[in-house]
Amino acid sequence: MIKRFILGVFVLTSSVIIAQRNSASPYSYFGIGESFEAVTVEQASMGGIGVAMKDYHHLNFTNPASNADLKAATYAIGGSLTFLTVKEQNASQTGNSTNLRYISLGFPVGKNAGLSIGLQPFSSVGYSLLNDENADNVTLFTGEGGANKIYASYGMYVYKGLSIGAEAGFIFGSIDNSVLNQRADVALATKHEESFNLRGGQFKLGIQYKTELKNKLQLSTGASFILSTDLSAKGSEKMYSLSFNGSGQEVPRNELFNRTLNGNINMPLKSIYGFGLGKENKWYVGINQEFQTALESNSVFIADGSSHKYEDSNKFAIGGYFIPKINSISSYWDRVTYRAGLRFEDTGLLVKTTDNFTSVKDFGINVGLGLPLPRQLSNVNIGFEYGQRGTTNNNLIKEDYFNVRLSLSLNSIKWFQKTRID
Numbered sequence: 118m119i120k121r122f123i124l125g126v127f128v129l130t131s132s133v134i135i136a137q138r139n140s141a142s143p144y145s146y147f148g149i150g151e152s153f154e155a156v157t158v159e160q161a162s163m164g165g166i167g168v169a170m171k172d173y174h175h176l177n178f179t180n181p182a183s184n185a186d187l188k189a190a191t192y193a194i195g196g197s198l199t200f201l202t203v204k205e206q207n208a209s210q211t212g213n214s215t216n217l218r219y220i221s222l223g224f225p226v227g228k229n230a231g232l233s234i235g236l237q238p239f240s241s242v243g244y245s246l247l248n249d250e251n252a253d254n255v256t257l258f259t260g261e262g263g264a265n266k267i268y269a270s271y272g273m274y275v276y277k278g279l280s281i282g283a284e285a286g287f288i289f290g291s292i293d294n295s296v297l298n299q300r301a302d303v304a305l306a307t308k309h310e311e312s313f314n315l316r317g318g319q320f321k322l323g324i325q326y327k328t329e330l331k332n333k334l335q336l337s338t339g340a341s342f343i344l345s346t347d348l349s350a351k352g353s354e355k356m357y358s359l360s361f362n363g364s365g366q367e368v369p370r371n372e373l374f375n376r377t378l379n380g381n382i383n384m385p386l387k388s389i390y391g392f393g394l395g396k397e398n399k400w401y402v403g404i405n406q407e408f409q410t411a412l413e414s415n416s417v418f419i420a421d422g423s424s425h426k427y428e429d430s431n432k433f434a435i436g437g438y439f440i441p442k443i444n445s446i447s448s449y450w451d452r453v454t455y456r457a458g459l460r461f462e463d464t465g466l467l468v469k470t471t472d473n474f475t476s477v478k479d480f481g482i483n484v485g486l487g488l489p490l491p492r493q494l495s496n497v498n499i500g501f502e503y504g505q506r507g508t509t510n511n512n513l514i515k516e517d518y519f520n521v522r523l524s525l526s527l528n529s530i531k532w533f534q535k536t537r538i539d
Contacts, residue, residue: 133181141201141212143244143514144477144538147425147466148412149292149315149348149382150242150263153218155179157194158524162500163436164458166403168359168391171327174494174528176223176233179389180323180341180417181282184272187231189494190224194296195524202517206509214243218522225238230423239264242292253301264290264315278328284321288348291315305358305370313352313378319345336394343387350380385410395437402437411465428473434458436476437482454487454502470511478511485522494528 145151155178160167168181176193177183195218202211221235241263248256265288272282291314323341329456330336355375360368387409411427436458445451460481466505467474485500500522507515 124182126222141199141214141243142506142516143203143246144466144516146244146246146258146260147239147468150240150260153238155219155237155266155487157193158197158485158498158522159454159456159487159526160498161520161522162456162458162483162498162503163403163438164405164434164460164481164483165432165460166391166393166405166434166436168341168356168389168405169321169325169337169393169502171325171337174276176221178219178221178237180325180339181270181321182272182280182323182325182339182341183272184223184233184270184282184326185229186272187225189528190291191222191233192527193219193221193235193524195219195498195522197520197522199521200519204271204509204515204517206512215524216241218524226271226273230271233270234268236265236267239266239288239290241368242294245292247431251300255299257297258295259297260292260294262290262292264288266293266319268319270321270322279326280324282323282325284323285315285320286321288317291352305360307356307373308367309354309356311352311354311357311378313350315348315350315382317346317348319346319384326495330454333396334394335397336392338392340388340390342389343384345386346384348382348384350382351378353377356487383413385412393437396439398443399467400437400439403435405434407432407434409465424469426467426469428467428476430463432460432462434460435512438487448491452489454496454498456485456487458483458485463489464506468513475508475511477507480504481520496526498522498524498526 139256142151154165156165156167156174156312157178159175162221167177170177171183171186173186173188174191176191183399185226196216198215200433202209206385219235219237223231225231242260243309244260246258249422266283266286270284270285274280294314295308297306297308321341321343325339326338327335353376356371356373360370362368389404389405389407390405393401393403402407409430411429436456440454441451443452462479464477464479466477468477481504483502485498488497490496502520504518508511509515
């Protein structure tokens with residue numbers, strides 16, 4: 118019964134992830150939108166570390182080699198609620214968004230390998246920007262949509278303490294952008310609309326190694342590489358004049374043009390390196406360092422260099438967890454996993470200001486709890502993050518955000534065992 122229930126939830130939440138619109142950030146205006154980091158709620162609560170982490174009852178999206186450590190069938194679903202405050206030099210406004218971040222299923226394959234499959238958001242667009250500094254010329258920029266990724270990931274041990282892994286994913290989605298311009302003393306406004314579909318594959322390779330030191334200390338190292346790939350961007354754009362009726366609805370008039378557009382977006386190589394030190398089921402501290410070369414595109418949908426461009430990006434994260442006593446009988450809170458972490462990021466996005474381009478930086482402070490459930494190794498995970506992105510310097514936008522993340526990790530050692538009747 119529980120298997121059917123979990124599989125039913127898997128299918129239902131898959132359709133929700135595909136249909137959702139899960140960004141309120143003005144920075145989703147640029148490129149293909151706000152990128153989603155492929156991490157679990159548990160990883161996010163530790164600053165996003167995980168490339169070197171080995172865990173036998175939690176999934177790890179950063180490194181496919183970690184699948185080799187799965188000892189039980191694991192179903193994971195995670196979501197988040199974001200509270201956002203957008204600041205300019207002389208004004209601010211607030212917003213929020215709620216979304217599912219992933220649904221995944223992992224299970225062991227024999228004694229030395231594991232496989233996981235799932236669905237994750239890849240990027241999201243959700244903005245509405247009004248430029249009314251000139252009362253005689255008002256422009257409204259709006260956009261929605263995004264891309265998702267379905268993936269399969271496999272990891273296996275090839276030597277004592279050494280595991281390798283690979284992941285194959287397919288990215289798909291659609292994005293709609295529009296620019297509405299209204300000039301004073303002009304009867305008709307003009308609107309430029311563009312819509313395009315994203316399609317493409319993505320491949321990731323990973324490696325992990327763990328060795329035991331003195332006093333039961335364990336040292337783990339790892340690396341993963343998301344290979345360079347091209348996403349196709351195919352769609353259309355049109356421009357037309359319009360008026361507004363008495364209720365404020367748009368009434369299209371003359372179409373100025375309507376044409377097909379094609380292009381591609383190069384998602385460059387991303388490499389992640391890290392190491393960690395800890396005692397199994399007691400504590401762990403890890404460090405991740407991530408590098409990615411600049412995004413490139415020949416698509417008219419993405420970047421023409423007039424408003425923004427891209428440079429190499431990098432991210433540093435440090436975090437870990439602590440469990441007072443995992444098998445405590447007298448105290449529930451001694452069995453809770455306490456997590457914390459920090460991350461610092463140069464996003465690689467450069468936004469055009471009056472005289473030059475300004476880089477957009479991001480950082481976050483994270484804490485979280487892993488609350489064990491009565492059944493086997495299942496748990497509920499909750500995480501909190503406070504972060505800042507961007508700056509109010511050079512007439513840009515600064516975001517203060519607070520994320521509340523929640524996930525459910527269900528484990529079942531008997532998932533694939535046949536029922537016997539005596």
